[in-house]
Amino acid sequence: MSVSRLEVRERHFVEELGALFSEAGGAPMMGRVLGRLLIAAEPVQTAAELADYLDASAGSISTTLRQLTQARVVRKVRIPGQRAAGYRLAETAWTDVFMMKAHMNTIFREAAAKGLELLEASDRDTSRLKYFHDFYAFVERRMPQLVDEWLASQAQEES
Amino acid sequence: MSVSRLEVRERHFVEELGALFSEAGGAPMMGRVLGRLLIAAEPVQTAAELADYLDASAGSISTTLRQLTQARVVRKVRIPGQRAAGYRLAETAWTDVFMMKAHMNTIFREAAAKGLELLEASDRDTSRLKYFHDFYAFVERRMPQLVDEWLASQAQEES
DNA sequence: CTGAACTTTCAGAAAGTATTGAAATCTTGA
DNA sequence: TCAAGATTTCAATACTTTCTGAAAGTTCAG
Numbered sequence: 001m002s003v004s005r006l007e008v009r010e011r012h013f014v015e016e017l018g019a020l021f022s023e024a025g026g027a028p029m030m031g032r033v034l035g036r037l038l039i040a041a042e043p044v045q046t047a048a049e050l051a052d053y054l055d056a057s058a059g060s061i062s063t064t065l066r067q068l069t070q071a072r073v074v075r076k077v078r079i080p081g082q083r084a085a086g087y088r089l090a091e092t093a094w095t096d097v098f099m100m101k102a103h104m105n106t107i108f109r110e111a112a113a114k115g116l117e118l119l120e121a122s123d124r125d126t127s128r129l130k131y132f133h134d135f136y137a138f139v140e141r142r143m144p145q146l147v148d149e150w151l152a153s154q155a156q157e158e159s
Numbered sequence: 160m161s162v163s164r165l166e167v168r169e170r171h172f173v174e175e176l177g178a179l180f181s182e183a184g185g186a187p188m189m190g191r192v193l194g195r196l197l198i199a200a201e202p203v204q205t206a207a208e209l210a211d212y213l214d215a216s217a218g219s220i221s222t223t224l225r226q227l228t229q230a231r232v233v234r235k236v237r238i239p240g241q242r243a244a245g246y247r248l249a250e251t252a253w254t255d256v257f258m259m260k261a262h263m264n265t266i267f268r269e270a271a272a273k274g275l276e277l278l279e280a281s282d283r284d285t286s287r288l289k290y291f292h293d294f295y296a297f298v299e300r301r302m303p304q305l306v307d308e309w310l311a312s313q314a315q316e317e318s
Numbered sequence: 319c320t321g322a323a324c325t326t327t328c329a330g331a332a333a334g335t336a337t338t339g340a341a342a343t344c345t346t347g348a
Numbered sequence: 349t350c351a352a353g354a355t356t357t358c359a360a361t362a363c364t365t366t367c368t369g370a371a372a373g374t375t376c377a378g
Contacts, residue, residue: 023263085325
């Protein structure tokens with residue numbers, strides 16, 4: 001059976017999402033799994049189906065699905081009368097991926113705060129560190145607001 | 160000469176920033192260099208001074224400074240009567256680091272758009288992909304606004 | 319309950335990335 | 349100009365992360 005033109009381009013899309021996740025500091029397999037869940041005709045996929053489509057081992061699919069499930073980006077679905085569990089994108093997938101990355105802002109702000117504490121005891125110039133701290137504190141405050149704004153705009157659209 | 164308590168904690172701060180940059184998907188050395196430039200008593204440091212303090216090779220300092228300079232996070236300063244060039248944090252360092260990361264949102268949105276184009280030709284469900292696309296399009300729009308808002312609030316503070 | 323199907327775990331292999339070290343090139347004060 | 353010092357480049361190496369494969373553990377239809 002030949003592989004259709006569409007399918008080739010689909011695989012390319014999935015592979016690209018893997019590369020992008022890798023660039024963004026994640027594991028390629030995470031991007032690939034999310035890519036497949038985004039475009040598959042059937043939104044619910046089993047681990048075996050994903051492993052087969054992505055030509056990956058059951059082990060790495062298992063690890064990836066656990067990470068994504070723990071991060072609330074993917075949901076595990078049990079289907080009665082079927083042994084294998086299904087997995088689908090969570091409704092909140094993208095806001096959660098976004099907030100996961102945004103969490104780094106908090107960690108940077110905290111590191112800056114510790115640095116400030118350190119220098120305040122000395123007579124050293126703290127202005128550079130203070131600017132760094134204040135910017136990340138600002139971003140940290142705004143990120144959840146941004147997500148709320150998006151959710152509100154989506155709720156509006158529905159009506 | 161013994162190393163003071165403050166200096167030990169300073170080195171720890173620098174090392175932590177390296178670890179955070181690594182977690183965030185960058186090179187550890189970038190974080191270390193920025194950390195040192197944040198807390199050094201003298202804001203302008205030469206490549207040799209950084210290499211010495213960070214116990215790193217001249218090569219990796221050179222590579223890192225080039226990357227940071229190209230990204231406009233660090234500025235090269237030439238001091239007359241001194242052979243070695245100096246490096247200091249750019250005024251726009253943190254907004255530029257932030258926008259560099261934010262640029263990934265654009266790349267994700269573009270990937271989603273390509274995927275949509277692909278599925279639109281078929282009779283496949285595009286709602287998951289459309290949601291993905293729209294969220295990142297929203298974030299892409301808001302990020303520069305966020306930085307502007309910050310800059311405006313800083314300008315206000317000065318008066 | 320049982321056993322076949324599914325899933326997880328984890329040691330080690332493979333792949334990918336950061337850093338070094340040394341040679342080549344460039345810069346600038348004298 | 350030139351020589352000493354500074355910087356860049358890049359192949360080799362060390363380190364880190366990702367993925368596989370196989371064995372152990374779990375689940376559920378019959």
